Amino acid sequence: MGASATTTPELYAMNGGDGRFSYAKNSFLQGHSVNASKEKIGEAIAEKLDLKILLSTSKTIRIVDVGCSVGPNTFLAIQNIIESIERKYQAQYLNINQKPEFQVFFNDLTSNDFNTLFSSLPPNRQYFAAGVPGSFHGRLFPEGSIHFFYSSIALHILSKAPEELLDKNSPSWNKGRIHYINAPDEVVNAYATQYAKGIEIFLDARAKEMVSGGMTVMSFPANPTGIPYSQTFTGAMFELLESSLLDLVKEGKISEAQVDSFNLPMYVPSLEEMMELVQKNGCFDIEKMELTSPGVHASMTNTSSMGKAIVMHVRAGMERMLIQHFGSQIIDELFNRYAKKFEEFPHHVLPSKKVQLFVVLKRK
């Protein structure tokens, strides 16, 4: 297994800049998700965040967006969090002249376009901004320094695809597939195990970095119990990408071996899996864990403009890793095919709108 057979994590970052295929211009899906979560986050802060405890040891509230990409969604989400905390402050305190200061850390992989992120920071922001490069699968902050972690549509990303998928002598060899849709149990298990390891590291790091009483709010793609992954929206999105790549194999434009050695570094867990991982970690109280609608549902995606936008969204998110593995010469054709398949796909057969997990944890 050569080094070139795996995708390097740094290529998992979204497209930077502000060009046609940039994340900045193609992140409205995540924007829907931010909107859908807005009220829920406000509620969680109002009901569960105790500012008297947090402010007993610090005059500053430190907030992190884990996997922030380049905006504008992260700025909207942060604004909502700060406004919610300020409302809670007013509800808990009488003296509003001594409001806390806010410091916001925008985190994403080192390859994220922080230059674009920084240059688009809201000019009238009421917080001190900082960028933190590095994987959330590891420590990012000093011990006991963070009061609020936020993460939107990032936690389904693995630090890498499971290595055994590349081993021709293993029952987990993922021949002819780029993910675990319609794959044997061994492949699904390899993904699930890799995911669990990553989340264990994530929770362990965040537990160390948070102050007692601090809050973590996350939402990310999830698999509704009892529904096969291929019949969910996320599953269908990836299956159509796989099918587009296999078409290119048939036409000799890429090799079979190239597809065999490419595996998406993503896993969509169920509520039960996540629940078990948080409980196993033991450092957090689970204040909320529920399946929600991401704000965009299957029926909407059948409209042509929404469909096109979703294709652009997938491109903004995955282009870098696809180019690294398959080369840039096939990328336009790949996404043209993908767009066509997407248009023809009967989205209405997708049974569930609740394909996102909304999680509120409180550090014990």
Next chain:
Amino acid sequence: MGASATTTPELYAMNGGDGRFSYAKNSFLQGHSVNASKEKIGEAIAEKLDLKILLSTSKTIRIVDVGCSVGPNTFLAIQNIIESIERKYQAQYLNINQKPEFQVFFNDLTSNDFNTLFSSLPPNRQYFAAGVPGSFHGRLFPEGSIHFFYSSIALHILSKAPEELLDKNSPSWNKGRIHYINAPDEVVNAYATQYAKGIEIFLDARAKEMVSGGMTVMSFPANPTGIPYSQTFTGAMFELLESSLLDLVKEGKISEAQVDSFNLPMYVPSLEEMMELVQKNGCFDIEKMELTSPGVHASMTNTSSMGKAIVMHVRAGMERMLIQHFGSQIIDELFNRYAKKFEEFPHHVLPSKKVQLFVVLKRK
């Protein structure tokens, strides 16, 4: 006076990336300065920093490089500061198993190339890294959150050149010059006043951001008392640039008005001026303030390779603002002329090697 007549502060950042004219490849002069300051910083930490006080309220030591640019100098400087603090920790404490954690904030203007900075962070660093975009002429951090400010060759940069230099009806109109060398007193005073305002804002902001007992170490170009600015190395560097631009005016390649409306946003203070500003602020004890050698002196700069390197250094630092004002078409010719003038310049007539101010302040 049109908006186009002034240079926007965001263009004061060094050249990004890692190309021929990048700061990353042309910052050895600053590197000499970092080396020259290394021992002095170690001494200041050993003698004056009280870790028992700092660690009584925090388990983390927070360090900032103000005006860090893109490396590698900032990484060397930070490494030296952390190692010095660790030595002091061992000298002050018996229990070395509970060493503090370090969080380092790399600060520069929003237009600084943070992507290059982040991708070149030392992989084995023993600290948590963050980037903070924004001008040091203003607040950057929450109140009472920083233990150590460091700044190398940045504090001579103004937030903007004085506006009255552009006013044709003012005695401060800076016709035919780009700086205050050989200028009437009114021009020098306009610069000095602008500088004083900026340093007042800087000291006020840092005083708020620092914890009591925290340390600020800065070194930056300074003007030795009694020596005309034009006879210092920095003065000569700028005078040769002005002379190169005036040559282009004579040849009709740029207009007189373009030179009249361009003024370098830099001021080189004397020790006495800085002393007065710190005392006026009142929040700091002055632990050390002395003129030092920047590690490169006039005789060295007469060697051809050093001379070429200095020209590249000036280009890396000033190209963006020169292009914004004069256009990119003249930039190669400008620096070719500058290089030639620099080569012919009798550096040995420069009287002083001590053209840098080394300052150690302690927050009261």
